[in-house]
Amino acid sequence: MSTLLLKTLREEPADAEVPSHRLLVRAGFVRRAAPGGYTWLPLGKLVLDRVTAVVQEEMFAAGGQEVSFPALLPREPYETSGRWTEYGDDIFTLKDRRGADHLLAPTHEEMVTLLVQEMTVSYRDFPLILFQLQTKFRDEARPRGGLLRGREFLMKDAYSFDLTDAGLAEAYERMRAAYQRIFNRLGLEHTVVAATSGAMGGSASEEFLAAAEVGEDTYVGCTACDYAANTEAVTTPAPTVRQPAAPAMAVHDTPDTPTIASLVDLANERALGGRTDWTAADTLKNVVVTVQHPGREPELLAIGLPGDRDVDLKRLNAVLAPATATLFDDFASRPDLVKGYIGPQGIKIRYLADPRVAIGTAWLTGANQPGKHATDVVAGRDFTPDGVIEAAEVRPGDPCPACDDGRLTMRRGIEIGHIFQLGRRYTDAFKVDVLGADGKPVRPTMGCYGIGLSRAVAAIAEQHHDDRGLVWPAAIAPADVHIVAAGKDGQVEAALMLGATLSRAGLRVLVDDRPNVSAGVKFTDAELIGIPRSVVVGRRLSEGYVEVRDRRSQERQEVPVADVAGVITAEAG
Amino acid sequence: MSTLLLKTLREEPADAEVPSHRLLVRAGFVRRAAPGGYTWLPLGKLVLDRVTAVVQEEMFAAGGQEVSFPALLPREPYETSGRWTEYGDDIFTLKDRRGADHLLAPTHEEMVTLLVQEMTVSYRDFPLILFQLQTKFRDEARPRGGLLRGREFLMKDAYSFDLTDAGLAEAYERMRAAYQRIFNRLGLEHTVVAATSGAMGGSASEEFLAAAEVGEDTYVGCTACDYAANTEAVTTPAPTVRQPAAPAMAVHDTPDTPTIASLVDLANERALGGRTDWTAADTLKNVVVTVQHPGREPELLAIGLPGDRDVDLKRLNAVLAPATATLFDDFASRPDLVKGYIGPQGIKIRYLADPRVAIGTAWLTGANQPGKHATDVVAGRDFTPDGVIEAAEVRPGDPCPACDDGRLTMRRGIEIGHIFQLGRRYTDAFKVDVLGADGKPVRPTMGCYGIGLSRAVAAIAEQHHDDRGLVWPAAIAPADVHIVAAGKDGQVEAALMLGATLSRAGLRVLVDDRPNVSAGVKFTDAELIGIPRSVVVGRRLSEGYVEVRDRRSQERQEVPVADVAGVITAEAG
Known part of the structure; x- marks a missing residue:
C-alpha cells in the first residue's frame, strides 16, 4: 500500500446517490472520468477481472466459444436490421474522415449473424454458442x-444459433443455468423474472435481477406460487364477467368533473344510474398518448383502464418498444378529444384497453362532450377496443396471473443479466440459410444472452457492504488477506515478511506498510476496502502473536505467527 | 474441431496484401468486419489473450499497476493539451445526445495526468507506473x-511519473528492459531504434521494430557501431568544410534547365565557373512545401538540400509534427518563387537547410530568375538559412552519425513498441504539482510506453510462417498439441481419449475429430493453423503407435501412445 495508487476518502463524493457508488469511490476502486464513464483503479480492476474470469469460465463450461467483434462498425448492417433507427439517440454515432456513418455497437446480433452466415455451411456446423467480453457504449439520457x-x-454478450426451436430452447436453458451458477459464484442474491424483449425483438425473455433497494427495476413475486416477473412484463388476468346484462347506455350532465375523484363524488351525490356506491374502479379512464415509431410520423393512441389506476409509462413503453410514448396534451388541436370527458364510444383514434376492460363489462366513462359522462357503457356492445394493452400500473396485492389464490408482492432489483429467445429476426433480416440434413435449406434460430460485468461489480457492492465499508465475497475480493502493520517497531518488516510467506502459500496479499499512517487510519481503511480477512501485526508480535480479523463477522482471534497461513487457508477452503 | 467455429480457406483473401493477413484469415484466426476492423475468431482470440497475458505479467513485474480508463472522453482535457486539434482527422470524434464533443481517445496522457493530480499529494506517492490494456480507435487514412x-x-499503454529527470530515466530503462523481455518471450526478433516523438511531444524516444519485409518503417543500422534509428530519426553528420574561399557569386544564363539533371548537363557543357566535373551533389535543390499547423493558416517553407537527394516527406513530416507538409505547386500565385530556378539568396519565405548545406559550402543553385542559375553561392555569405532541417532521404552507405567509419545499412520493420521520455508537457498543461521532500512544490515528469497487442500478433505471424502456413512459437500458440484423427476406424475415439489424457497432463489440446473430412485435408489444416506439435492417430494405432510431428522442423517420430504425454511435455520443457 505504500506504492499502491490509492487515496481513500472520508467524505461522500458529492455526485454519488447510491451506496455502491459512494463506497467504490471512497475505497479507491473507481473514479469518475467522464459523464457516465469511470476509471478502474488498481483495486477495482482486480475485482472486475475476477468477475470477468468467473463469467468466461462458465461460458466455456457451457460450450461457448470466445470471439471479439469490433465496437466501431459501419451503419449498413444495423440499417438492414432496423436497429440504426430503432435505437435512435440511445447509441453513439459518428462519421469517419470520409463521411461514412458508423456506430459504437450496443450489441452484436447483426455482426454475429453475418459471421455465422460466412463461417457455416451445413447443419453439421450447428449448434453454436459464441460470446465476447467487450466494452460497450450507449448514449444514456441519464447516466x-x-x-x-x-x-x-464492460459486458459479456453471447449468441446461440440452432436449427430448431427445441435446440434454441435447450441452448436457452443451458445459458440460464450457467447464469445462475455465475451469479451464485459472484455472491449475488438474485431472482429470475419474466421480462419484455424491448428493442431486441424476439419472443421469450427473462431477466436476472439482484435484489437491491437502489435498483431501477421493480419486479413482482407471488404469495402462493413461484411466479416472478419484471413489472414491465406482468400480465393481468382478465376478469370473469358475471355482470347481468346492463341497461342501455345513458348520458348524464356531470359539470365540472374532469377528474375521476370529482366524477365519483358527483355520481354518488346524484345517484347516477340509481347507484350510490360508485368507486374509481367502476369508471373507465381514457388516456391519450403520442406514440413515436422510429422514423415514422407520430400517432395518437387512447388507452382505456379502470379509473383507480394510472398508466405506467415504463410498462407502456416496454409494450410499444421500439416506439416510445409520451402523454398527449395538445387537446386544442383535436376538438373531437374532449379533455376530461373522453369516452371510447365512437372515438376516432386507435383505442387499446386494459385486460380488466373485458367484453361485457359496463363502465361509467366520458360522453365525448364537455361536462357529460355516460353510464352503462358496455365493452363489446357500445364500443370495441382495437386490442388489449398491458399499460396499467401494477400494485402489491394484485392477483397473480399464474395461480388462483396468489397475490403479487413487489421488490426492487438491479438487472445483472438478460436472456432472450430471439428467434429468426436477424437470420431473416440477413437471409441466413444453411444446408439441412435433408438437403434442404434451414434458417437458424437465435438466442442472445447478456451480463453487465461492470454493473455486476456495483450490484455485489450493493449487496455486500455495511456501515464501515465494502465486504467482498471471497471469490471476487481484490485480495485474500489484508495485512496491517499496526506499529513501527519492526512491525512493517514483519508484515512484509508475513505477506511474502502467505503469497508463497498461494494467497493474494495486500500489505499496509504505509509509513506515517496511524494504526487507526489503517484499520478504518481496511474495513472500507473490505478484503475478507485482515491480519494485524501489532504489539503482541514480540510474543509471537498476530490478530486475524474477519471482515464480515467482525470476529477476531489471536493466532501464533507461524499458524497464520494454515488458519487462513483452512477458513478459505 | 467438429464444434469449433472454423472454416479454413484454400484461396487467398482478395484484400490481403501481406503474409500475416493472408494466413491469419485463411487459418481462421481473424476475419474482416469493417474498414480497418477485424473480428477475432476463437483460435485468434486464444493467441491474442496469450500475448496480452505475457505483456500484463511483465508490466506487473516491472512495478506497473493496472488501471482502465474510459475510451470515450469529453473534449476538454484534450483541448487543454492541444491534442484535440493536433490529431485532427486522425481521431474519431462524435457529439453525444446533448451536443457535447467527445473523442475516442488515441492514448490517455491527459486522463492519467488528471488522475495522478487527483490521487497524489506528496513525493511519498512517487514514483508511479500505471498501465492499461485497452481497445483503441484511430481514423487511419489508409488502414x-x-x-x-x-x-x-488492442494496445497496452503505460505511463510513468517521477519527480526527477534521473527518476524518469530509470523508469524508462526499466520499461525498455521489460519490453525486450516481452518481445523475446513472444518470439519477436526486434531492434530498438532511435525515433522521433511525433504528436506525442517529449524528448527521447525509441521504437521497437520487428524485422519484416512488409513493415511500414524503414530503419538503419551501422556497419561499424551499434547505432540504430528509424529513418525518420536519422541525423546527418555535418561535413567539415575545407573548401577554399569561393570566388564571388556569379549569375549565368541556363535556359531550359528546370531539373537538376538538365542543369548539370548544361553546366558541364558550358564549363560554368570553369568546371566540367559538376555532379548533382554540387547543386543546391530548393523545395517549397506548404506547412499546415493544426488550427493555423498554412505557411510556405523552402528546404535546401544537395541536388542528388530528394525530400523524404515522411522524414519531413516527422520533424514538423504535429504540422504536416505537402509539396507546393501554385507557383502562379507567387511570382517571387520562380519554379525550377529558385535560389536561397534573398528568398522571401522561411528557409531551412539540410545539414550538408553547412556554413562555408558553395553551391550551384537557382538565381530566382527564369532561365538563370548562380555559381559560388556560399552558405553564410550569400544566404543564411533560418535553421537546419533533417528532411533529405537517407540512403544505404550514408555515413553513420554515431561513429567515424561506419556506413548505414537499411531494413524494414513493423513498429511493435514505442517508448517516450515525455517530460513535463502534460503536467505543465494541467499544472500538476505535489509537495516535495523539502516542502516545496515539485512538478512530476512523465514517460509513456506503448505496445500494439493486435499488431504484435500480426508481427509474430510475419516472422513465424512458411509456405504451408503459420508456425506459432510455443509461448503464444493457440494450443500445445494438435491431435489429428487420420482415419475412421476408432481413431476419432482414440484421438479424443488421447486429448483428454494430454489435457489432464496440463497441455492445451486441439483435436481434429471432424467426420467427413479426409486425412489429407486435416493435415493441410494442421499445417495452416500452425500449432507447434501435432499427433497423428492413424493406421499404426492398432499396434499402439502414433506419429508426433514438429510443425517448425517438420520432424516426425513414431511414439507409443502411452509415451506421448511424456515426449511432448519433455520437448515443451
Missing part, C-alpha cells in the same frame, strides 16, 4: 448510480 | 495489412 448505468461499460 | 494498421486495435 446514474456510478457503475449501475453508465455510458461505457 | 492496411489486416491487423498491422487498423482503425480499432
Whole structure:
C-alpha cells in the first residue's frame, strides 16, 4: 500500500446517490472520468477481472466459444436490421474522415449473424454458442448510480444459433443455468423474472435481477406460487364477467368533473344510474398518448383502464418498444378529444384497453362532450377496443396471473443479466440459410444472452457492504488477506515478511506498510476496502502473536505467527 | 474441431496484401468486419489473450499497476493539451445526445495526468507506473495489412511519473528492459531504434521494430557501431568544410534547365565557373512545401538540400509534427518563387537547410530568375538559412552519425513498441504539482510506453510462417498439441481419449475429430493453423503407435501412445 495508487476518502463524493457508488469511490476502486464513464483503479480492476474470469469460465463450461467483434462498425448492417433507427439517440454515432456513418455497437446480433452466415455451411456446423467480453457504449439520457448505468461499460454478450426451436430452447436453458451458477459464484442474491424483449425483438425473455433497494427495476413475486416477473412484463388476468346484462347506455350532465375523484363524488351525490356506491374502479379512464415509431410520423393512441389506476409509462413503453410514448396534451388541436370527458364510444383514434376492460363489462366513462359522462357503457356492445394493452400500473396485492389464490408482492432489483429467445429476426433480416440434413435449406434460430460485468461489480457492492465499508465475497475480493502493520517497531518488516510467506502459500496479499499512517487510519481503511480477512501485526508480535480479523463477522482471534497461513487457508477452503 | 467455429480457406483473401493477413484469415484466426476492423475468431482470440497475458505479467513485474480508463472522453482535457486539434482527422470524434464533443481517445496522457493530480499529494506517492490494456480507435487514412494498421486495435499503454529527470530515466530503462523481455518471450526478433516523438511531444524516444519485409518503417543500422534509428530519426553528420574561399557569386544564363539533371548537363557543357566535373551533389535543390499547423493558416517553407537527394516527406513530416507538409505547386500565385530556378539568396519565405548545406559550402543553385542559375553561392555569405532541417532521404552507405567509419545499412520493420521520455508537457498543461521532500512544490515528469497487442500478433505471424502456413512459437500458440484423427476406424475415439489424457497432463489440446473430412485435408489444416506439435492417430494405432510431428522442423517420430504425454511435455520443457 505504500506504492499502491490509492487515496481513500472520508467524505461522500458529492455526485454519488447510491451506496455502491459512494463506497467504490471512497475505497479507491473507481473514479469518475467522464459523464457516465469511470476509471478502474488498481483495486477495482482486480475485482472486475475476477468477475470477468468467473463469467468466461462458465461460458466455456457451457460450450461457448470466445470471439471479439469490433465496437466501431459501419451503419449498413444495423440499417438492414432496423436497429440504426430503432435505437435512435440511445447509441453513439459518428462519421469517419470520409463521411461514412458508423456506430459504437450496443450489441452484436447483426455482426454475429453475418459471421455465422460466412463461417457455416451445413447443419453439421450447428449448434453454436459464441460470446465476447467487450466494452460497450450507449448514449444514456441519464447516466446514474456510478457503475449501475453508465455510458461505457464492460459486458459479456453471447449468441446461440440452432436449427430448431427445441435446440434454441435447450441452448436457452443451458445459458440460464450457467447464469445462475455465475451469479451464485459472484455472491449475488438474485431472482429470475419474466421480462419484455424491448428493442431486441424476439419472443421469450427473462431477466436476472439482484435484489437491491437502489435498483431501477421493480419486479413482482407471488404469495402462493413461484411466479416472478419484471413489472414491465406482468400480465393481468382478465376478469370473469358475471355482470347481468346492463341497461342501455345513458348520458348524464356531470359539470365540472374532469377528474375521476370529482366524477365519483358527483355520481354518488346524484345517484347516477340509481347507484350510490360508485368507486374509481367502476369508471373507465381514457388516456391519450403520442406514440413515436422510429422514423415514422407520430400517432395518437387512447388507452382505456379502470379509473383507480394510472398508466405506467415504463410498462407502456416496454409494450410499444421500439416506439416510445409520451402523454398527449395538445387537446386544442383535436376538438373531437374532449379533455376530461373522453369516452371510447365512437372515438376516432386507435383505442387499446386494459385486460380488466373485458367484453361485457359496463363502465361509467366520458360522453365525448364537455361536462357529460355516460353510464352503462358496455365493452363489446357500445364500443370495441382495437386490442388489449398491458399499460396499467401494477400494485402489491394484485392477483397473480399464474395461480388462483396468489397475490403479487413487489421488490426492487438491479438487472445483472438478460436472456432472450430471439428467434429468426436477424437470420431473416440477413437471409441466413444453411444446408439441412435433408438437403434442404434451414434458417437458424437465435438466442442472445447478456451480463453487465461492470454493473455486476456495483450490484455485489450493493449487496455486500455495511456501515464501515465494502465486504467482498471471497471469490471476487481484490485480495485474500489484508495485512496491517499496526506499529513501527519492526512491525512493517514483519508484515512484509508475513505477506511474502502467505503469497508463497498461494494467497493474494495486500500489505499496509504505509509509513506515517496511524494504526487507526489503517484499520478504518481496511474495513472500507473490505478484503475478507485482515491480519494485524501489532504489539503482541514480540510474543509471537498476530490478530486475524474477519471482515464480515467482525470476529477476531489471536493466532501464533507461524499458524497464520494454515488458519487462513483452512477458513478459505 | 467438429464444434469449433472454423472454416479454413484454400484461396487467398482478395484484400490481403501481406503474409500475416493472408494466413491469419485463411487459418481462421481473424476475419474482416469493417474498414480497418477485424473480428477475432476463437483460435485468434486464444493467441491474442496469450500475448496480452505475457505483456500484463511483465508490466506487473516491472512495478506497473493496472488501471482502465474510459475510451470515450469529453473534449476538454484534450483541448487543454492541444491534442484535440493536433490529431485532427486522425481521431474519431462524435457529439453525444446533448451536443457535447467527445473523442475516442488515441492514448490517455491527459486522463492519467488528471488522475495522478487527483490521487497524489506528496513525493511519498512517487514514483508511479500505471498501465492499461485497452481497445483503441484511430481514423487511419489508409488502414492496411489486416491487423498491422487498423482503425480499432488492442494496445497496452503505460505511463510513468517521477519527480526527477534521473527518476524518469530509470523508469524508462526499466520499461525498455521489460519490453525486450516481452518481445523475446513472444518470439519477436526486434531492434530498438532511435525515433522521433511525433504528436506525442517529449524528448527521447525509441521504437521497437520487428524485422519484416512488409513493415511500414524503414530503419538503419551501422556497419561499424551499434547505432540504430528509424529513418525518420536519422541525423546527418555535418561535413567539415575545407573548401577554399569561393570566388564571388556569379549569375549565368541556363535556359531550359528546370531539373537538376538538365542543369548539370548544361553546366558541364558550358564549363560554368570553369568546371566540367559538376555532379548533382554540387547543386543546391530548393523545395517549397506548404506547412499546415493544426488550427493555423498554412505557411510556405523552402528546404535546401544537395541536388542528388530528394525530400523524404515522411522524414519531413516527422520533424514538423504535429504540422504536416505537402509539396507546393501554385507557383502562379507567387511570382517571387520562380519554379525550377529558385535560389536561397534573398528568398522571401522561411528557409531551412539540410545539414550538408553547412556554413562555408558553395553551391550551384537557382538565381530566382527564369532561365538563370548562380555559381559560388556560399552558405553564410550569400544566404543564411533560418535553421537546419533533417528532411533529405537517407540512403544505404550514408555515413553513420554515431561513429567515424561506419556506413548505414537499411531494413524494414513493423513498429511493435514505442517508448517516450515525455517530460513535463502534460503536467505543465494541467499544472500538476505535489509537495516535495523539502516542502516545496515539485512538478512530476512523465514517460509513456506503448505496445500494439493486435499488431504484435500480426508481427509474430510475419516472422513465424512458411509456405504451408503459420508456425506459432510455443509461448503464444493457440494450443500445445494438435491431435489429428487420420482415419475412421476408432481413431476419432482414440484421438479424443488421447486429448483428454494430454489435457489432464496440463497441455492445451486441439483435436481434429471432424467426420467427413479426409486425412489429407486435416493435415493441410494442421499445417495452416500452425500449432507447434501435432499427433497423428492413424493406421499404426492398432499396434499402439502414433506419429508426433514438429510443425517448425517438420520432424516426425513414431511414439507409443502411452509415451506421448511424456515426449511432448519433455520437448515443451
